[in-house]
Every structure is written in C-alpha cells, then in structure tokens.
Amino acid sequence: MEGQLCANLEISVEKPPGTSPPSFIALLKIYRELLVSKIRNTQCLIDNLINNEYFSTEDAEIVVQFPTQADKVRKILDLVQSKGEEVSEYFIRVLQKVTDAYYELQPWLDEIGYEPSENICSRPVVNTDPVSRYCQKLRHELGRDSKFVVSYAQREEMLLEETYSNSIMEMVSFTNESLGEVCQLEALFDDAVGLINEDGETIYVFGDAGIGKSILLQKIQSLWARKQLDIGAKFFFRFRCRMFSCFKEDEAVCLKDLLFKYNCYPDQDPAEVFHHILQFPHTVLFTFDGFDEIYSNFDLSSVPEMCSPDEPIHPLVLLVSLLRGKLLKGSKKILTARTGTEIQRNIIRKKVLLRGFSSSNLKEYTAMFFKDEGQRTLVLNQLEANPNLCSLCSVPLFCWIIFKCYEHFHSMYDSHELPDCSVTLTDVFLLMVEVHLNRSLKTSLLKNNTRSQAEMFKARKETLLALGKIAYRGMGNSFFIFEQEEVTAANISEEDLQLGFLRTVKGYTGFDSQSTYEFLHLTLQSFFTALFVVIEERVGTKELLQFFNECSSTETVQPTCLHIPWLKKHLAGEDPFRNNEHFHFTNLFLCGLLSRSKQKLFRHLVLPAVIKRKRKTLITYLGESMKSHLKGLTRSRLLNYNQIQVQPNFVWMLRCLYETQSEKVGKLAAKRMHANYIKLTYCNAYSADCSAISFVVHHFQKRLALDLDNNNINDYGIKQLLPCFSKLAVIRLSVNQITDHGVRILYEELSKYKIVTFLGLYNNQITDVGAKYVAKLIEECSSLEYVKIGANKITSEGGKCLAQAIQKSKTMFEIGMWGNQVGDEGAKAFAEALRNHPTLTNVRLTKNELDDEAAMSFAEMLKVNKKLVHLWLIQNQITAKGVKYLSEALKENTAIKEVCLNGNLISQEEAKAFENEERIICF
Ligand SMILES: Nc1ncnc2c1ncn2[C@@H]1O[C@H](COP(=O)(O)OP(=O)(O)OP(=O)(O)O)[C@@H](O)[C@H]1O
Secondary structure, eight states, X not given: OHHHHHHHHTSOOOOOTTSOOOOHHHHXXXXXXHHHHHOOOOHHHHHXXXXXXXXXXXXXXXXXXXXSHHHHHHHHHHHHHHTOHHHHHHHHHHHHHOTTTSXXXXXXXXXXXXXXXXXXXXXXXXXXXXXXXXXXXXXXXXXXXXXXXXXXXXXXXXXXXXXXOOOEEEEEXXXXXXXXXXXXXXXXXXXXXXXXXXXXXXXXXXXXXXXXXXXXXXXXXXXXXXXXXXXXXXXXXXXXXXXXXXXOTTOOBOHHHHHHHTTOOOSSOHHHHHHXXXXXXXXXXXXXXXXXGOOOOOOGGGSOSOOOSSSOBOHHHHHHHHHHTSSSTTOEEEEEEETTBOOOGGGEEEEEEXXXXXXXXXXXXXXXXXXSHHHHXXXXXXXXXXXXXXXXXXXXXXXXXXHHHHHHHHHHSSOOOOOOSOOOHHHHHHHHHHHHHHHTSOHHHHOOSOOOHHHHHHHTHHHHHHHHHHHHHHHHTTOOOEEHHHHHHTXXXXXXXXXXXXXXXXXXXXXXXXXXEEESSXXXXXXXXXXXXXXXXXXXXXXXXXXXXXXXXXXXXXXXXXXXXXXXOOOTTSOTTOOOHHHHHHHHHHHHHTSGGGHHHHTTTSOHHHHHHHHXXXXXXXXXXXXXXXXXXXXXEETTEEEEEOOHHXXXXXXXXXXXXXXXHHHHHHHHHOOSEEEOTTSOOBTTHHHHHHHHHTTOOSOXXXXXXXXXXXXXXXXXXXXXXXXXXXXXXXXXXXXXXXXXXXXHHHHHHOOOOEEEOOSSBOOHHHHHHHHHHHXXXXXXXXXXXXXXXXXXXXXXXXXXXXXXXXXXXXXXXXXXXXXXXXXHHHHHHHTTOSXXXXXXXXXXXXXXXXXXXXXXXXXXXXSOOEXXXXXXXXBHHHHHXXXXXXXXXXXXXXXEOTTSBOOHHHHGGGTTOTTEEOO
C-alpha cells in the first residue's frame, strides 16, 4: 500500500498555506482504488451515512444491490462524491473513527494528515462493524464469565478479583530448569524471556492438581476482557479440553463452528468475522485447559496432518491442528496440563511451571480470604503452629478447602480450631464433604455446639453412595462429564445436586440444549470414587485395587503416563489419552479412608468386617507392591552409602503410605529400602510430601543421606522434616523454595545433633540473614564438610560471615558460592579464611562480582596456602592485571591444581602471557 500511497501523493492534493482547505472529493477520487481494495466493511459506512441523513434508504438499497464488496465501495464513493465536500469528509471521518474495521487505512489517514473539521467532529460516528461488534460481545461475555470463581455451590460465588492471589510461576527449560520467575502475566507472551523453541506456538503451563492452572487462565481471560492485558489479542477463545471427550467418533465440526458455537456467536455476519480471524490469526488468543483430561477413542492417525479451516472434521483434529500451528498459524495459545503429561517439544514455545503459594503468597491469600482482622490473625496463628497444614496450603486448592471449612465451622459453632496435629489429604476432603452436608441442614438445627462427622455421614449414606457410584463409573473410563440421564440413573436427586458436589457445566453440547455435570474438582471425583469403593459392600478385591493396577500397568508400557499419538506413534490398543494422576489420587484417598483412624467414621456405613477385609487386602497389596517397586529402583554403591535413586512415582507411593497413618507400614517401608542414601531428586515433591518422607525416614536406625534437590519444598516442608534431622548426615535441598526462615530451622535442628557432613542449599531464596545461620552451623558443627549455597541472594555481608566461620572450621572441605554477590569485600574475607586453612580444598566463587582487587587478595593467599586444590573465579570482572597476580603467586604454590578464570575480562591475546602456567585456565 505504501508504494501506492507514494505514487498517489505525487499528484498532491495539499494546498499551500493560506489557500482553501484540501478537497475531500479530490482525495476520494485520487485514492479511489486504494479505498476500494482496503474497505472490507461497507455496512458501517452506510449505517453512519444514513444516521446523519447523508444517505437516504434508497441510496443504501442501491449500494446493497451490488454483488461484490468492491463494487459496493465504488458505488458508495460515487454517491458520496456526488453529495459534495461535507459528505466526502464525513466518509473519511468514519474511516478514521472506526479503527477496528478500517485499521488497514490508518496509515493512509496519517499520510494524508487528515484532521477533521469542527463541523464534522460534531457529527456522531457509530461503530457497526460486525468484527468490532463481535470483539465487544466477546469481551463482554468473557468478562462476565470470568468474574466469579465457581465455589461450593452456584449460589455462593467468589469474585475472582477478591480471590486470586499471586503464586509461584516460573519459566522453565525443556528439562525443567528455571529460566526465571514470571512477575507479570504479559511476560508469558514476551519472547524476550523464557523462549525455548521459536518454532513452537504453544505456551505450555503445567503444575500439580489444584495448583491453579484453570484459575490462571480465568485471570488472563478477565484481564483481557477488561483490556488490561496488552498482548495484541483482539479475539479470545477458551476451551476446556475435557470437552473434546464429548464428541462421538464420527462427529465433525468446522473451525468456524468450533470457535463460535463453543464460545460466543457473532450477532452479525459470522462469515465476515471468521474471514477476519483467518486473515489475522496473530490477533487470536486461545486457551486450552486440562490437556490431561482428554479421553477419546478417536484414531488420529487415520486423518491427514493438514486440515482446511472450512471443512468439517473431528474436533480433536482441529485441536491438534491449532496446537501445531497448522490452522490459524501465528495465533497465541496457552495449553495447561498436570505435571507429568507429556507434550511433544515441537509444539511448545515456552514452558511455565506453577508451584503454588509461597509462604508470603499464603499470607496474602489469607488476608484476602478472611476480611475480618481478628479472624485472620487467629487463622494465621493457628497455621503458624501447624506446619503440616501450612504445607498442604501451598497447594491453593487444598488451602481453599481448608479455609472454607474453617470459615463454615466458625460461623456455625462459637469457635473453631484448625486441626493441630498431623492432617492427611483424606482428612481435608472428609472435612469438605462434611461441610457440604452440614450446609444443607435447616437453619434451626444449625446452632449447636457439638458436631459429629460420623452422624452426618450416616444420615446421608445413600447420597454419598449415589455420588460415589457416578464418580466411580466415570473414573474407570476417564469420564469427567456426566449427562443428565447418567445423573438420574445413579439416583442423584435434585436435593443431592443442591449439595454442590456436582455442578452444571455449559458449553459442551454447542448450544446448551441439555444440562451436563461435573464434579467441583477432579480430585473430588477421585475422592468419591475411593469412598464408593470403601462403602459399597459388594466391592471385591479386584475392584478395590483396580486403580493401582491402572497406574502400574500404564507405567510399564509408558512411564510418562500420557503420550500424544499424533506426534508419536503409540502402541496398538493403548489408550493414547490416559493420564493416571486421577487414579493416583483415588488410591491415595483409598489408603486414607481405610486407615484405622477412620474406623469410627465408617462403623455406621459399612459392616466392620467388610472394612477389615478391605484394609487387610490393601495393606497386603501395599506391602507387596512396595517390595517390587523398591526392587526395581536404581541402586549405587557410594563411599559409606548405599544409594537408591527413586522415580516420581515413589512420591505417590510415599503419599499412599502416609495416608494409611500406620506406623507399621512406615517402618516396613524403611526396612525394605535397604539403603541409607535416598535420592529423591526431580520428583516434583512439594512441602506436604515432607510429612510423608518423614513418616518413613524417621524409622531409619542409622545415619542417613537424603537428597531432595530439584523439588518444590519451602520452609514449611523443612519443618515437616523435623522428625528426621537426628538421622541426617547428608541433606540436599538445592533448587527448592527455601528462605531464611527455613535455614534458621535447619540451623536449630542440625546444630542439635552435629552429625551433618553435607548441606546443599544451592538455588533457593536465601539472603545474608540465612547465610549467617549457615555460618553459625559451620562454626558449631565440626562434622560439616560440604556447603553448597550458590545461586542465592548473598552479598558481601553474608559472604564475610561465611568466610569467618570457615576460617574457624577445621573440617570444611568445599564451599560452593556460585552466583551470589559477595564482591571484593567478601572475596577478601574468603582469601583471609583460606590463608592457613587446614582442610578447605574446593572454593567456587563463580559469578560473584569480583575484580582485580579480589584476584590480588587470592594471590596473596595462594602464596601461603598449602591445601587448596580448586579455585573457581569464573565469570567475574578480573582483567589481565589480576591474572598476573595470580600466576605470579602460583610460582610459590604446588598444592593448587587449577584456578579457573573463564568468562573474565581477558582477551585471547592477553591470555597468551599465562600460557606457561597450565593451572591458570582462562578459556
Ligand atoms: N492463584 C490462586 N489464587 C486464589 N485461589 C486459587 C489460586 N489458584 C487456585 N486457587 C483455588 O484452587 C482452586 C483450584 O484451582 P484450579 O482449578 O485452577 O487448579 P488446577 O491446577 O486447574 O487443577 P487441576 O489440574 O486438578 O484441574 C480454585 O478454584 C481456587 O479456589
């Protein structure tokens, strides 16, 4: 267009200053063909011309008779020009005001420098463009739909704005290494951060059950609807992946219908709106929630990779084509799934990991939830006293349930305390069910001071069974949506529905012809499934253990749970969409519900003999499967240690064992491990899992090494490890969420027993405050040899404390300080500490803002020191001058093997001067 513009401008319409204003008629003549090619929407022009009585209805009728858009524009131009200057100017004014419809002409308007006259400014312009109207409608509907977070029952909804709290969100690499925290949601779409594959188009958000993936999408939707998310998206289409399971194998839908029928339908000219979307895909944002929830028999390998935007085809094919960028290439897409869901790399652009609430997020959420200050303080105090509960609360869903239960009981009884002992997830869900049942009681019954969970469950046994039955049936087939007939067939009454365990869902059948239902949360369906298996007397051994078998059988075939058939060929007969996390949850609840402590609760629901039989079967099974699971683990023989390296599924095993609350089971697990070094790295363990770890580990008789590197453990998790510290000789907690508070607990505990030799705290959130606790530990604990505290937030102050403590230590062998900011002052202190150190051999001060002064201090130290072997000063600001000091010093030192200086301010040319000193490594 620009070329055309320039050519046209040569026939200048601008008049010299002082002469009469430009002729708009002339402008329309000169740019006639440009206008004809760029104006796609004539209706808006006609509407406005009629509104202002520039056009009569006959004029409009004449225009409409022309078959093509171009001819319509030509006719409008003819009519407008024939009506004179004012109408011609108004025509241009409409093009200027309705930017949405005529955005392609905005550069032209700039070029001609159009400024409306006073008279024309007073003339109203209304945007009747179907695309703009659709965008407005979409914003309105999405804004309305994202306003509330659906809670217990539809009648009690929470405003998203008063609920949503920030949580930990990290961009990660393909191998899940952190690439930095996401502080603003716009960053999700910003290529400057976290981009791992420029050919991929999908932003993949993942995290555990209830961690907040859906609510994050809701937040994004709400911000977009309020124009508070500046990412250039004009259209927003949201889908829940479980919807795709609702289509029959032979169903076919075209892209237009998928977009409009399942989201928001254009009131005018759907074809034009769709055409616009096809033309400008980069203005479209899709969200696909819960990829792990798709279940379908549809065979994707039978369809071609490419599909046309106009042709009806199975919706799963459309989904896949959109994700792969085969349809609407360039559109923005966010896909969520639970951790462990395998998505092939080539569709991923960025990976975002949700880690739940940090301790400060939890405080913010508590403040939001409990508006009353007194109540808030009470809850915070109770939480503080119960780290077990706090660690459960790092998962927002569990936190919400716990708070809701507290709120409910507090309002019903004069006071209510959060549980003060260990709480299992089964306890939390039982409490939730009780609250739902409790809420249905008539108000007159409400105010009393006693409550009996057992009574409540007994009174509603039939309801629980009915809900359990439908949950169980769905779970077996990975169905999470239920048709009205299924609900009726399961004997779920209207009154049962009112309890709010099931909620109605819209939008799965296109035009909402019939009600469909789903459980409030998938974990609740897992819970009801387990409840059914426990209280239905006819359930035999096979059914009882059915979901354990599901988990183990898929694992043997495909350890990563779900794989995507359209991207990787799958084995014949295997369900391609199967993710077994909901089975894991079912098993976990089964262990909890069959635990001895729940005996009382079930006494009135099932015959005690039946429960006993089921418990026995379960415990025997756990014992057996534990044995085979432990046998299959990788074992290594290390100096002083027998190491086992576990897989993420081991955490599920520990969780199940913990839910049983049986000391006998915990003890057996400890015994069967036949190891004293447990490597639980990259297992996606979160803080509450530390309760389960302690549950087993505290049974160990002797000293033990526990490696929890690369998990999601915060300070509350550290508190949960309290029963283990007396045994721990090696404790590795690198790449977790530990702050100074957690380090303080570590100091207090580890200094009591003084057996720790290795402390790994690399890549956490430790500042100088935490560094001081580590320093105290080094001073007080003569057993300590290795400390890894790199990639934290330690400055010269913390650096100095650590160095001084090391100076006093007679055992320290290695200190890792990579990626802190100790600077030259800190470096000086380290040099001083090293001068005559009897044991310290490895020092890593990579990336610590050190310059030549630091190099000089180390050079002086090296002249005296006789023990240091490796000194890493990589990626600092040391110049050739500093290197010279160091190389001179090495003449007097035979102990040291290497001084690594890669990534400093030394050129290849300068490095040649030190070529003879092989121990100086510059490149
Ligand atoms: N950031 C948050 N702020 C406030 N509440 C939250 C937040 N994240 C989650 N919640 C609470 O937890 C509930 C469950 O969250 P959500 O459904 O988003 O989890 P999810 O990760 O999608 O789980 P799943 O994988 O099981 O579907 C929400 O309804 C809300 O009450």
